[in-house]
Amino acid sequence: MSDAKIDQVLDHLDAGLPQAIDRLMGFLRIPSISTDPAHDGDVRRAAEWLRDELASMGFAAEIRDTTGHPMVVAKTPPGEARPLLFYGHYDVQPVDPLDLWDRPPFEPALEDTPDGQVIRGRGASDDKGQLMTFVEACRAWKHAHGALPEGLTLLFEGEEESGSPSLVPFLEGNRDELAQSLALICDTGMSSDGRPAISTQLRGLLGEEIVLRGADRDLHSGSFGGLAANPIQILCNALAALKDDTGRVTLPGFYDGVEELSDDLRRDWEALDFDAGEFLSRVGLKHPVGEQGRMPLEMVWNQPTAEINGITGGYTGDGFKTVLPAEARAKVSFRLTGTQDPARIREAFRAHIRAHLPGDCSVEFHEHGGSPAAVMDTSDPAFEAAKTALSEEWDREAVFIGMGGSIPIAGDFKRILGMDSMLIGFGRDDDRIHSPNEKYDVESFAKGARSWARILATLR
Structure with a gap:
C-alpha cells in the first residue's frame, strides 16, 4: 500500500479519536463479568454490542452460542490479501474490592494524570480498549478507502477471564472456518521501557x-x-x-x-536495560532470587x-x-x-x-x-514487517520480547488451527489490570489503532 493511502487511514483515526473514545466508553459501561452468573445477561449484552458495532461497519457479524458465554465472529470477504484472524475478549474481571476504586468501575471517564490522559474503568486495558484499537483501525480503513480490509476474521470470546471453557471445543468445531495464515492477538503490552513490542514466546x-x-x-x-x-x-x-x-x-x-536464548533475542533483551531491583521495588522488594547465572528477563521469560x-x-x-x-x-x-x-x-x-x-x-x-508454552516462528516475514510498522508509528525501535505469563489461546491456535500468532498490545505496566482503578492510556488507544492500520497495510 502506498504511503498516501495509509496516511489517509491515519488522518481519519486522528480526526475521529474523540468519537472512538466515546464508543469505547459505551462498551466499558457494560459490566461483562464472566465469572459471576449474576452478570450473564451483561456478558451477552456486550457480545450483542460488538456484533452490532461490527455489522454497522460492514462486517458479516454474528453471535455464536456455546455451552457457556457466546462467541462473536465477524468476517470480511476474501481477496488477494493474506487471510488473518484477529482475537480478543470482551469479558472482564470482577471489581472487588469495590472500596478501593476511586470511581465506580463501570462508569468510565477520562482523567488527567502526570503521565498523560487515561481512560479509567474496568476493562479499559484488559481487553476492551485493546481490541477496540483494531476495530477502530478497520473503521478508519473503510472511511478512507470505501471498503474494509479483505480477508479478515475477527473472533471475540466472553470467557477468557473465567478460563475459556468453551474456546477449545469451539475452535475444534470450526477449524476449517477459523484457520487462517496468521493470528493477531491484542491482549499484551509494551516493553517495560515503553517501546512497542511483539511477544514471540509465552510460558x-x-x-x-x-x-x-x-x-x-x-x-x-x-x-x-x-x-x-x-x-x-x-x-x-x-x-x-x-x-x-x-x-x-x-x-x-x-x-x-x-531452549537456550538465541543470540538475537539475548541482544534484544539486554538492550531493554531491565533493572530487576527497580522492578521489585514496586512491590516492596529489592533482592532478586531465582536460578543463578541467568539474567533477570531470562528468568521471567525464557526459564x-x-x-x-x-x-x-x-x-x-x-x-x-x-x-x-x-x-x-x-x-x-x-x-x-x-x-x-x-x-x-x-x-x-x-x-x-x-x-x-x-x-x-x-x-x-x-x-x-x-x-504447553507457545513459541512463534519469527522467520515469517510478517513479524519483521510488523516490527518495522510499530517502529515507524512509535518513533522507537520495536523489539521481540517474551512473556512470563500464559495466554493459552496462542498455543490453542497453533495446536488446533495450525497457525502462529503475533501478540501485539499497547498496555502499560501501570495499567492495574485485574486490580482496582484499571486504566488505559489515551496514547495507547490512539497510537494502538494507528499501529494496527500500519500493520494491516504491510500485510495487504
Whole structure:
C-alpha cells in the first residue's frame, strides 16, 4: 500500500479519536463479568454490542452460542490479501474490592494524570480498549478507502477471564472456518521501557493441588509429637526439595525441551536495560532470587519455574492449639517454556511427592490445568514487517520480547488451527489490570489503532 493511502487511514483515526473514545466508553459501561452468573445477561449484552458495532461497519457479524458465554465472529470477504484472524475478549474481571476504586468501575471517564490522559474503568486495558484499537483501525480503513480490509476474521470470546471453557471445543468445531495464515492477538503490552513490542514466546502453565493425609484425626503433640507423622512437615520437606541450592528445579527430566536464548533475542533483551531491583521495588522488594547465572528477563521469560502458591493445614485460628494435623494441603504451579511436556512434568511432580511419604501416609492430587508454552516462528516475514510498522508509528525501535505469563489461546491456535500468532498490545505496566482503578492510556488507544492500520497495510 502506498504511503498516501495509509496516511489517509491515519488522518481519519486522528480526526475521529474523540468519537472512538466515546464508543469505547459505551462498551466499558457494560459490566461483562464472566465469572459471576449474576452478570450473564451483561456478558451477552456486550457480545450483542460488538456484533452490532461490527455489522454497522460492514462486517458479516454474528453471535455464536456455546455451552457457556457466546462467541462473536465477524468476517470480511476474501481477496488477494493474506487471510488473518484477529482475537480478543470482551469479558472482564470482577471489581472487588469495590472500596478501593476511586470511581465506580463501570462508569468510565477520562482523567488527567502526570503521565498523560487515561481512560479509567474496568476493562479499559484488559481487553476492551485493546481490541477496540483494531476495530477502530478497520473503521478508519473503510472511511478512507470505501471498503474494509479483505480477508479478515475477527473472533471475540466472553470467557477468557473465567478460563475459556468453551474456546477449545469451539475452535475444534470450526477449524476449517477459523484457520487462517496468521493470528493477531491484542491482549499484551509494551516493553517495560515503553517501546512497542511483539511477544514471540509465552510460558505454559501447569497447576497441581496436593492433599496429604496422615493419622485418622488431629493428634496431641505432647502424646504423639516426635513419633507420629506430621503431614505439614512431610509436605514442606517435599516442596522444599523441588529446588536445589542454585535455584534449579530437581524433578527428573524437568528441563527437557527448554531452549537456550538465541543470540538475537539475548541482544534484544539486554538492550531493554531491565533493572530487576527497580522492578521489585514496586512491590516492596529489592533482592532478586531465582536460578543463578541467568539474567533477570531470562528468568521471567525464557526459564521455567516451580512455585508454591498456597499451603494450609492444622490449626490456624486465634490462640494456639498444639496438634499434629491429620491433613496438609498445597497448591503448586509450574510455568513452562520451550517444548516442555505438561503431562510428563505432572507425572514427575507426583512421583516426587510420593517418594517423600512414609508408608502409612496417603496423598491425592487434583489437576488445575496444563498447557504447553507457545513459541512463534519469527522467520515469517510478517513479524519483521510488523516490527518495522510499530517502529515507524512509535518513533522507537520495536523489539521481540517474551512473556512470563500464559495466554493459552496462542498455543490453542497453533495446536488446533495450525497457525502462529503475533501478540501485539499497547498496555502499560501501570495499567492495574485485574486490580482496582484499571486504566488505559489515551496514547495507547490512539497510537494502538494507528499501529494496527500500519500493520494491516504491510500485510495487504
